[in-house]
Amino acid sequence: AQSVTQLDSQVPVFEEAPVELRCNYSSSVSVYLFWYVQYPNQGLQLLLKYLSGSTLVESINGFEAEFNKSQTSFHLRKPSVHISDTAEYFCAVNPGGFKTIFGAGTRLFVKA
């Protein structure tokens, strides 16, 4: 069975500092990989996704994630965070069907 492990439940960081949110998945087959973001009292929104091709994917707001097949990881990074990046971030995998599996989430808290 697929599983997703987000290695940090909470990540506090100062504004303008870099951040990495870690995600590992277990799968014996090729998967699609996603990062979703949830702002307070809202539903989840797609941040970025990896389907195939280049292992580095970027979002429009400065986040990037790198697919590492040998380590089965899909870590999310941003070189300089803003207060507005405070949210919960979910890593997710889909092996090609209808069942997207989500990690437990990482709360990013950006401090001034």
Place this chain on the structure above:
Amino acid sequence: NAGVTQTPKFQVLKTGQSMTLQCAQDMNHNSMYWYRQDPGMGLRLIYYSASEGTTDKGEVPNGYNVSRLNKREFSLRLESAAPSQTSVYFCASSKAQGGEKLFFGSGTQLSVL
């Protein structure tokens, strides 16, 4: 553009009561989903509907039923609510399976006393 609309936003039930959560999407998506979100557990799939007229169990279907009323609407019913069903419920939709992104509603916060 409304996207995915869920009602109600909040609900408090007593143990044993029943209720239906409503969900509608206006993006002409084929597939719809119900997830529950619990602290420290992420989102878990309850049921999904690959297309109009079909429904299938997800990871945690016990205690729930669903109806895909038409292409737009997908409802979730709790026949006899239990405190373990206290959670935040999210409806989502997608064009298709696999690599397609999920579009989420804003959630229903349900408390069962």
